[in-house]
Amino acid sequence: MAVPSTSLSLRPVTNWLIAGAVMIACMVVLGGITRLTGSGLSITEWKPIMGALPPMNEAEWNLAFEKYKAIPEYLLVNQHLDLSGFKGIFFWEYMHRNWGRLMGLVFAVPFIIFWRQGRLNGWLMRRTLWILLGGAVVASLGWFMVKSGLVDEVDANGRKLVDVSHYRLAIHLCGAFIVFAIVLWTILDIRRERRALKPDGRVGRWARWLLVLLTLQIIWGAFTAGLGAGRIYNTWPLMNGEFMPENVRAFGNWVTDLTDHKDGVQFIHRNLAYLVALGMLLFALLPKHERALAKPNMLMLVMVLVQFLLGVLTIVWQVPIVLGVLHQFGAVLLLCTVLNVMHKTGRTITSTPA
Numbered sequence: 001m002a003v004p005s006t007s008l009s010l011r012p013v014t015n016w017l018i019a020g021a022v023m024i025a026c027m028v029v030l031g032g033i034t035r036l037t038g039s040g041l042s043i044t045e046w047k048p049i050m051g052a053l054p055p056m057n058e059a060e061w062n063l064a065f066e067k068y069k070a071i072p073e074y075l076l077v078n079q080h081l082d083l084s085g086f087k088g089i090f091f092w093e094y095m096h097r098n099w100g101r102l103m104g105l106v107f108a109v110p111f112i113i114f115w116r117q118g119r120l121n122g123w124l125m126r127r128t129l130w131i132l133l134g135g136a137v138v139a140s141l142g143w144f145m146v147k148s149g150l151v152d153e154v155d156a157n158g159r160k161l162v163d164v165s166h167y168r169l170a171i172h173l174c175g176a177f178i179v180f181a182i183v184l185w186t187i188l189d190i191r192r193e194r195r196a197l198k199p200d201g202r203v204g205r206w207a208r209w210l211l212v213l214l215t216l217q218i219i220w221g222a223f224t225a226g227l228g229a230g231r232i233y234n235t236w237p238l239m240n241g242e243f244m245p246e247n248v249r250a251f252g253n254w255v256t257d258l259t260d261h262k263d264g265v266q267f268i269h270r271n272l273a274y275l276v277a278l279g280m281l282l283f284a285l286l287p288k289h290e291r292a293l294a295k296p297n298m299l300m301l302v303m304v305l306v307q308f309l310l311g312v313l314t315i316v317w318q319v320p321i322v323l324g325v326l327h328q329f330g331a332v333l334l335l336c337t338v339l340n341v342m343h344k345t346g347r348t349i350t351s352t353p354a
Contacts, residue, residue: 010190013119016110017187020131023103024180025332030096031173032328035225036321039092040164041073044150046143052101054094061087071150072162100139107135123194127186134179141172166226166260173222174215180332181339188343195346203290204345206283210338213276218331220269225328229262229269230319236312239267266315273311280304283341292344300337307334 034040044067045051055061065086068074074081081089111128114120120128149164189195199205224230233239247263257264281304284297307330314323 009119010124012110013114013124014187014190016106016114017183017190020103020107021180021183021187023099023106024176024183025329027096027099027103028173028176028180028332029325029329030092030099031176032225032325033321034092034096035169036319036324037089037092038073038078039089039096040146041071041149042068042086042090042093043097043146044068044071046146048101048139052098054090064090073149076162097142100142104135104139107132124186124190127182127189131179131182131186134175134182138172138175138179141168141175145169145172164226166223169226170219170222174219177218177332177335181335184336184339185343188340192343194349195343196349197342198347199342200345200347203286203293204342204347206286207338207342207345210276210279210283211342213272213279214331214335214338217269217272217276218335220265220272221328221331223259223265224269225324227260227262227265229266230315230324232262233266234316234318236316239270270315273308277304277308280338293341296337296341296344300334300341303330303334303337306330 043051043064055064061083065083068086078085111120111132114128115125145164145168148168149162197208199208233245235241239245244267245263248261248267249257250263251257251261258268259265280300284301307327310323310327310330314320314327317323
């Protein structure tokens, strides 16, 4: 028997989705730690079920370490690593993968319960199905990313590949952000009123352009993390005294220079930060007549300022793990503020979950 679609009947669903959103944000943090500690390739196999158990004895640890020794990252970067050091990097990748398994249970089990109770109907049923499918795709993209670091290959510029592809890293991270955005939008739809992505007027259109800018910045942030580009040009506001150092154009190809080269990637990431901050400041000045946007705009401005400051400190201090992780988490919070503004400026949809 279906439960009437009231705010009370959907409160457990809202709490479930909030818990899921928090878990995704924690997953982004764990992913950042895994990346910054160089732990991502320590587990060389993908075993969705049996992989939940770590090596249980010394023989199993030695076997896992021997498999790691066969990949380019160990041969070219980490030959100094002993078994104790390997256990250290294994821990973070193990935590990252098992948090993903736990998320799968947290999303799937309540989904089945709420479906059986009749709380998920109409658009809400379809939306939650998309969330479950999105989570499965992101998990698969995680292995797709890791595989790129296990092969003995060179890139188009003749450089030996010893890490995951920064393109695949960006796809994996963006996939997680997309699922997070769908979850948050669904929470807002339930708690307020259902809104379309389509904007309601000029202010709504500007809000969506902010999301485009932020998405580009997240992509180049993933490129920066994947290439380790934050560890060069550790000065601000200029890059070692120059706006655009000569090395930014080292390959002579704009596409390659700005997407596949540390110097160019950091140059784009730095300057997109100015555009994002300026865009959000200008947006906050636009809708003076809309009182409903006053608080969301203030939250967005505060968060973009914090995120900008974190980015500067991360660069200047050469990407310490704590700051790097905080900066990545800041991107999640900034996305929350932008989605909040977008939801308030979307067109109202009158249909109900039932």
